[in-house]
Amino acid sequence: MAATFMALLCLVALSKGIDIDSLKLEQVLILSRHNVRTPLTAKLESYSSKLWPKWNASAGYLTEKGTRLEGYMGKYIAEWLDSEDFIEGCPNKDDVLIYANTKPRTLDTAKAFAESAFQSCNITVQHYENIEIFDPLFLPILHNTTEANKNQVREEMENKLKEMNLTDSYIELSRILNLRTSDICKKLYLCELHLRRNEIILEDGEEPNVSGPLDIGNSIVDSFIMSYYEGMPTSEVAWGQIKTDQQWDLISKICKENQNIRFNLTKGAKDIARPLVKYMFDIFKAGTPKFTLLVGHDSNMNSVIRAFDFQPFVLPEQFEPFPIGGKVIFQKWSDVSGQYLKVEYVYPTTKQLRDGERVSLLQPPKKVLLELKGCEISKSGYCPWTEFMKLNEYA
Structure with missing residues (x-):
């Protein structure tokens, strides 16, 4: 009462x-x-032939x-x-x-x-x-590792992947990297991020994950963002290729979608x-x-x-x-x-x-x-x- x-x-x-x-x-x-x-991610060199900035600490x-x-x-x-x-x-x-x-x-x-x-x-x-x-x-x-729960989470992640549209973001990131001259392009024929598929990974005891261009792009953009926060010269932040807030917004959509698909889940x-x-x-x-x-x-x-x-x-x-x-x-x-x-x-x-x-x-x-x-x-x-x-x- x-x-x-x-x-x-x-x-x-x-x-x-x-x-x-x-x-x-x-x-x-x-x-x-x-x-x-x-x-x-410490080993990004394979994604661009350009010289990556050096950090004073481990990854x-x-x-x-x-x-x-x-x-x-x-x-x-x-x-x-x-x-x-x-x-x-x-x-x-x-x-x-x-x-x-x-x-x-x-x-x-x-x-x-x-x-x-x-x-x-x-x-x-x-x-x-x-x-x-x-x-x-x-x-x-995921703490509930029953097949029913994992299937439900996988379905929501798959639906989010279908709704996702990062084509312009991937194209811009490939341009910044000059991906066609990279080792990953020469050796594994990954020359355009937007032409590759993403795959959902759900394993017991591991974070929900997505392999493919979303994961690759997220790691690369993360390195750009951290170098920007760290205050590195603009010539060293994405090799001076990001000049406007609109470009930042475009490529950072990759990080936002990575978070959205993996953790922003209705029940998951x-x-x-x-x-x-x-x-x-x-x-x-x-x-x-x-x-x-x-x-x-x-x-x-x-x-x-x-x-x-x-x-x-x-x-x-x-x-x-x-x-x-x-x-x-x-x-x-x-x-x-x-x-x-x-x-x-x-x-x-x-x-x-x-x-x-x-x-x-x-x-x-x-x-x-x-x-x-x-x-x-x-x-x-x-x-x-x-x-x-x-x-x-x-x-």
């Missing part, structure tokens, strides 16, 4: 408009993607600039928390959880954030006990994200810790966002659908009438990343308000906490 009464109070408050000045921030949970890293590692940029984001979040009187001084250890996947780029991102957001507070980054393997919490695989996403979403809801239910940062990958951002069933949204001034260093921030607020949820996607723009800009409350990163389909928001972006918790399918 009491819960019903509180829900009614929340709905009344939303209908009248929430008094923002009376709200108090109670809990924050952030799902983050790691910051700028080296390209994931898939956080760069020095990525560490610095994450430090800026940590400092910005700390400023925001301080402005809301959320944490004063060094927090109690039980009040803060910073947990990262076992990959060096996620661990280093979490450390950079912790050292800047909670400077001199000796906050330890936590991780899975076996650092040699991918943390099962973040591993984006809930299965893929199940361990991570359950972990998040356990924190929401407990009400502790006060502050949580979970550092994973774009696959985690994609599948979790789809699993929560957010309304469609657009992230302006970005090439990527789930930007490097971006953070989905779940916020629990309260007033005398009840408790509310607000969710925002906070992320650096491509310019802020490339220029290495320091973000702050005065010069903030980009911020986009998100809305859950099952929890209608007020004009100021809040929905009743009780309604949000009813969406929990992982109890």
Whole structure:
């Protein structure tokens, strides 16, 4: 009865408009993607006879600039928390959880954030006990491996492939690479990306994947994007062949479709994200810790966002659908009438990343308000906490 009464109070408050000045921030949970890293694929030389840029670290590692940029984001979040009187001084250890996947780029991102957001507070980054393997919490695989479920996922992926139209993107990428002069063309006769077929790969214990031009193109464009973020001279970013935002938009569609087909799945996403979403809801239910940062990958951002069933949204001034260093921030607020949820996607723009800009409350990163389909928001972006918790399918 009491819960019903509180829900009614929340709905009344939303209908009248929430008094923002009376709200108090109670809990924050952030799902983050790691910051700028080296390209994931080290052996791209076969796809172009041109000289590829050199990196100072192995494939898939956080760069020095990525560490610095994450430090800026940590400092910005700390400023925001301080402005809301959320944490004063060094927090109690039980009040803060910073947990990262076992990959060096996620661990280093979490450390950079912790050292800047909670400077001199000796906050330890936590991780899975076996650092040699991918943390099962973040591993984006199908957990329901029945043939019926796999067939359903495969069918949706196949339908997405049929709807996909990347011909212009593949042609532009082949031009940038001068693919006809490459070793892959000479030896394996892969001379035009748009003329090759994609094949879906669903194997137990492995990420849903697509082999073919989509996978190849994604790896190549990813290397271009990372070199752009890293601040390399424009002559070294795709050999100076990308000169306009329209070109970036065209080739980055390959990365967007790669994410869309593999993880933006109607039912598959809930299965893929199940361990991570359950972990998040356990924190929401407990009400502790006060502050949580979970550092994973774009696959985690994609599948979790789809699993929560957010309304469609657009992230302006970005090439990527789930930007490097971006953070989905779940916020629990309260007033005398009840408790509310607000969710925002906070992320650096491509310019802020490339220029290495320091973000702050005065010069903030980009911020986009998100809305859950099952929890209608007020004009100021809040929905009743009780309604949000009813969406929990992982109890």
